[in-house]
Amino acid sequence: xxxxxSYSTLxxxxxxxxxxxFDIIKGEKELICLNENNNIDTDxxxxxxxxxxxxxxxIDKLAKTFIKSLKNKNLAVFGTLGAEPESDHxxxxxxxxxxxxxxxNKYSGGFMCQGKVDPKLIEKMKKFPLNIVHPLNPERLAxxxxxxxxxxxxxxxxxxxxxxxxxxxxxx
Ligand SMILES: Cc1cc2nc3c(=O)[nH]c(=O)nc-3n(C[C@H](O)[C@H](O)[C@H](O)COP(=O)(O)O)c2cc1C
Numbered sequence: 001x002x003x004x005x006s007y008s009t010l011x012x013x014x015x016x017x018x019x020x021x022f023d024i025i026k027g028e029k030e031l032i033c034l035n036e037n038n039n040i041d042t043d044x045x046x047x048x049x050x051x052x053x054x055x056x057x058x059i060d061k062l063a064k065t066f067i068k069s070l071k072n073k074n075l076a077v078f079g080t081l082g083a084e085p086e087s088d089h090x091x092x093x094x095x096x097x098x099x100x101x102x103x104x105n106k107y108s109g110g111f112m113c114q115g116k117v118d119p120k121l122i123e124k125m126k127k128f129p130l131n132i133v134h135p136l137n138p139e140r141l142a143x144x145x146x147x148x149x150x151x152x153x154x155x156x157x158x159x160x161x162x163x164x165x166x167x168x169x170x171x172x
Contacts, residue, residue, distance in 0.1 A: 002028040002044055003167075007051030008035060008062040013080040013115030013151055014051045020156040021049065021078065021163050024172065034062045047074040048105075049163070053115065054081035054093055059100065067101060075105035076166055078159060080115030082147050111162040113155035116148045 003025050007018035015033065022031045032040060042048065048070055052063030059067065059079070067075070077097060083089045094112055101107040122144060124130050134140065151159075164172045 001046050002030070003047040003049065004030050004032060004040070004042070004045040005049045005051070006032045006034055006040070006063075006066065008053065008060050008066075009033070009051070010053060010060075011116070011118050014053050014078075016151050017078055017080060017113065017156065017159050018051045021051075021159050024160045024164050026168065034066055038062075038066075040066075042070060042073070045073065047076075047167070050075070050077045052077065052079045052097075054079055054083075057089070057093055057096070059097055064100070071104050073105045075101055075107045076109055076111075076163070077101055078111040078113075078162075080113055080151060082115065082117040083143060084114055084146075085112040108166055109162075111159055113159065114147050114150035116150060117144055 005018055005022045005025060007014045009015045009018075018031065022029065030045075050063050050067055052059040055061065058064070059077075067077070079093075079097065081090060081093065085091075085094065090112060094110060097110055098107070101110065122136075125134050125136055125140075161172055164170045
Protein backbone atom coordinates (compact mmCIF):
# COMPACT_ATOMS: atom_id res chain seq x y z
CA UNK A 1 0.00 0.00 0.00
CA UNK A 2 1.52 3.28 -1.09
CA UNK A 3 0.42 6.62 0.29
CA UNK A 4 0.54 9.97 -1.44
CA UNK A 5 0.54 13.20 0.53
CA SER A 6 -0.14 15.99 -1.97
CA TYR A 7 -0.81 19.64 -1.35
CA SER A 8 -1.51 22.96 -2.97
CA THR A 9 -0.16 26.14 -1.42
CA LEU A 10 0.25 29.85 -2.17
CA UNK A 11 2.14 31.12 0.85
CA UNK A 12 3.42 27.93 2.54
CA UNK A 13 0.90 27.25 5.34
CA UNK A 14 -0.50 24.12 3.72
CA UNK A 15 3.02 22.93 2.91
CA UNK A 16 3.93 23.07 6.61
CA UNK A 17 0.94 20.91 7.52
CA UNK A 18 1.66 18.51 4.63
CA UNK A 19 5.24 17.94 5.83
CA UNK A 20 4.08 17.30 9.35
CA UNK A 21 1.52 14.71 8.21
CA PHE A 22 4.05 13.11 5.85
CA ASP A 23 6.35 12.44 8.81
CA ILE A 24 3.90 10.04 10.46
CA ILE A 25 2.94 8.12 7.28
CA LYS A 26 4.10 4.52 7.39
CA GLY A 27 5.37 2.34 4.55
CA GLU A 28 5.96 3.53 1.01
CA LYS A 29 5.10 7.19 0.63
CA GLU A 30 5.54 10.26 -1.55
CA LEU A 31 5.14 13.98 -0.86
CA ILE A 32 4.11 15.98 -3.92
CA CYS A 33 3.43 19.69 -4.30
CA LEU A 34 0.60 20.14 -6.81
CA ASN A 35 1.89 23.60 -7.75
CA GLU A 36 5.06 21.98 -9.09
CA ASN A 37 3.69 18.71 -10.43
CA ASN A 38 0.29 18.43 -12.05
CA ASN A 39 0.94 15.17 -13.90
CA ILE A 40 0.83 12.60 -11.12
CA ASP A 41 0.50 8.89 -11.84
CA THR A 42 -2.16 8.17 -9.23
CA ASP A 43 -2.34 4.44 -10.14
CA UNK A 44 0.67 3.93 -7.84
CA UNK A 45 -1.29 4.97 -4.75
CA UNK A 46 -4.22 3.43 -2.98
CA UNK A 47 -4.33 6.08 -0.28
CA UNK A 48 -4.30 9.71 -1.32
CA UNK A 49 -4.21 12.65 1.09
CA UNK A 50 -4.81 16.08 -0.44
CA UNK A 51 -3.99 19.39 1.23
CA UNK A 52 -5.78 22.54 0.09
CA UNK A 53 -6.08 26.18 1.15
CA UNK A 54 -9.49 27.77 1.39
CA UNK A 55 -10.19 30.13 -1.47
CA UNK A 56 -13.45 32.08 -1.23
CA UNK A 57 -15.18 29.48 0.87
CA UNK A 58 -14.06 26.48 -1.15
CA ILE A 59 -11.13 24.15 -1.86
CA ASP A 60 -8.57 26.04 -3.98
CA LYS A 61 -8.78 25.31 -7.69
CA LEU A 62 -5.60 23.26 -8.02
CA ALA A 63 -6.47 20.86 -5.20
CA LYS A 64 -10.08 20.66 -6.36
CA THR A 65 -9.08 19.68 -9.90
CA PHE A 66 -6.76 17.02 -8.51
CA ILE A 67 -9.43 15.57 -6.20
CA LYS A 68 -11.83 15.51 -9.16
CA SER A 69 -9.37 13.33 -11.10
CA LEU A 70 -9.31 10.64 -8.36
CA LYS A 71 -11.48 7.54 -8.48
CA ASN A 72 -11.92 4.77 -5.87
CA LYS A 73 -9.04 5.91 -3.69
CA ASN A 74 -8.88 5.92 0.08
CA LEU A 75 -9.14 9.67 0.25
CA ALA A 76 -8.56 12.04 3.16
CA VAL A 77 -7.90 15.78 3.06
CA PHE A 78 -6.56 18.63 5.14
CA GLY A 79 -6.95 22.35 4.69
CA THR A 80 -5.77 25.68 6.03
CA LEU A 81 -7.91 28.79 6.20
CA GLY A 82 -7.82 32.29 7.63
CA ALA A 83 -10.93 31.74 9.76
CA GLU A 84 -11.15 29.53 12.81
CA PRO A 85 -12.16 25.97 11.81
CA GLU A 86 -14.86 25.98 14.51
CA SER A 87 -16.43 29.25 13.25
CA ASP A 88 -19.65 29.19 11.20
CA HIS A 89 -17.60 29.89 8.08
CA UNK A 90 -15.15 27.08 8.93
CA UNK A 91 -17.95 24.59 9.54
CA UNK A 92 -19.68 25.54 6.29
CA UNK A 93 -16.48 25.09 4.30
CA UNK A 94 -15.79 21.77 6.03
CA UNK A 95 -19.29 20.44 5.18
CA UNK A 96 -18.86 21.56 1.57
CA UNK A 97 -15.45 19.87 1.36
CA UNK A 98 -16.90 16.63 2.80
CA UNK A 99 -19.73 16.58 0.27
CA UNK A 100 -17.34 17.14 -2.61
CA UNK A 101 -14.77 14.55 -1.51
CA UNK A 102 -17.30 11.78 -0.87
CA UNK A 103 -18.35 11.71 -4.53
CA UNK A 104 -16.07 9.21 -6.29
CA ASN A 105 -13.76 7.91 -3.58
CA LYS A 106 -13.70 6.13 -0.24
CA TYR A 107 -13.54 9.34 1.73
CA SER A 108 -12.64 9.05 5.40
CA GLY A 109 -12.44 12.66 6.58
CA GLY A 110 -10.74 16.00 6.71
CA PHE A 111 -8.61 18.06 9.06
CA MET A 112 -8.50 21.86 9.15
CA CYS A 113 -6.42 24.48 10.87
CA GLN A 114 -5.97 28.23 10.69
CA GLY A 115 -3.28 29.75 8.49
CA LYS A 116 -1.87 33.26 8.25
CA VAL A 117 -3.44 35.36 5.51
CA ASP A 118 -1.32 36.78 2.69
CA PRO A 119 -0.58 40.46 3.56
CA LYS A 120 -1.35 41.34 -0.09
CA LEU A 121 -4.93 40.15 0.44
CA ILE A 122 -5.19 42.18 3.63
CA GLU A 123 -4.07 45.28 1.68
CA LYS A 124 -6.81 44.56 -0.90
CA MET A 125 -9.36 44.31 1.92
CA LYS A 126 -8.69 47.96 2.67
CA LYS A 127 -9.82 48.98 -0.83
CA PHE A 128 -12.98 48.77 -2.92
CA PRO A 129 -14.71 46.34 -3.45
CA LEU A 130 -13.30 44.11 -0.68
CA ASN A 131 -13.65 46.88 1.92
CA ILE A 132 -17.40 46.55 1.35
CA VAL A 133 -17.54 42.74 1.14
CA HIS A 134 -15.02 42.05 3.94
CA PRO A 135 -14.75 45.24 6.02
CA LEU A 136 -11.80 45.24 8.38
CA ASN A 137 -13.97 45.50 11.49
CA PRO A 138 -12.54 44.72 14.95
CA GLU A 139 -13.62 41.05 14.74
CA ARG A 140 -11.93 40.52 11.41
CA LEU A 141 -8.79 42.35 12.51
CA ALA A 142 -8.62 40.16 15.64
CA UNK A 143 -9.05 37.03 13.52
CA UNK A 144 -6.34 38.11 11.09
CA UNK A 145 -4.03 38.84 14.02
CA UNK A 146 -4.66 35.39 15.50
CA UNK A 147 -4.22 33.75 12.07
CA UNK A 148 -0.71 35.27 11.89
CA UNK A 149 0.42 32.70 14.49
CA UNK A 150 -0.77 29.68 12.48
CA UNK A 151 -0.10 26.95 11.67
CA UNK A 152 1.69 26.66 15.00
CA UNK A 153 3.28 23.65 16.74
CA UNK A 154 -0.08 22.71 18.21
CA UNK A 155 -1.76 22.67 14.76
CA UNK A 156 1.04 20.55 13.31
CA UNK A 157 0.83 18.07 16.18
CA UNK A 158 -2.97 17.97 15.88
CA UNK A 159 -2.69 17.18 12.18
CA UNK A 160 -0.37 14.27 13.01
CA UNK A 161 -2.73 13.03 15.70
CA UNK A 162 -5.71 13.25 13.35
CA UNK A 163 -4.07 11.23 10.58
CA UNK A 164 -2.52 8.71 12.95
CA UNK A 165 -5.94 7.90 14.31
CA UNK A 166 -7.64 7.97 10.90
CA UNK A 167 -5.11 5.81 9.05
CA UNK A 168 -3.72 3.51 11.74
CA UNK A 169 -6.19 3.85 14.60
CA UNK A 170 -3.28 4.91 16.80
CA UNK A 171 -3.18 7.65 19.41
CA UNK A 172 0.08 9.57 19.42
C1 LIG B 1 -7.55 34.77 -2.66
C2 LIG B 1 -7.71 34.25 -1.25
C3 LIG B 1 -8.95 33.84 -0.82
C4 LIG B 1 -9.13 33.36 0.48
N1 LIG B 1 -10.38 32.98 0.89
C5 LIG B 1 -10.55 32.56 2.18
C6 LIG B 1 -11.85 32.19 2.65
O1 LIG B 1 -12.84 32.21 1.94
N2 LIG B 1 -11.96 31.81 3.94
C7 LIG B 1 -10.90 31.74 4.80
O2 LIG B 1 -11.09 31.38 5.96
N3 LIG B 1 -9.64 32.06 4.38
C8 LIG B 1 -9.45 32.46 3.09
N4 LIG B 1 -8.19 32.78 2.65
C9 LIG B 1 -7.04 32.58 3.55
C10 LIG B 1 -6.26 31.32 3.20
O3 LIG B 1 -7.12 30.19 3.02
C11 LIG B 1 -5.25 30.96 4.31
O4 LIG B 1 -4.40 32.06 4.56
C12 LIG B 1 -4.43 29.73 3.96
O5 LIG B 1 -3.78 29.25 5.11
C13 LIG B 1 -3.39 29.97 2.87
O6 LIG B 1 -2.67 28.77 2.68
P1 LIG B 1 -1.24 28.72 1.94
O7 LIG B 1 -0.26 29.48 2.79
O8 LIG B 1 -0.94 27.24 1.88
O9 LIG B 1 -1.41 29.31 0.59
C14 LIG B 1 -8.00 33.27 1.36
C15 LIG B 1 -6.74 33.68 0.90
C16 LIG B 1 -6.58 34.15 -0.39
C17 LIG B 1 -5.22 34.57 -0.85
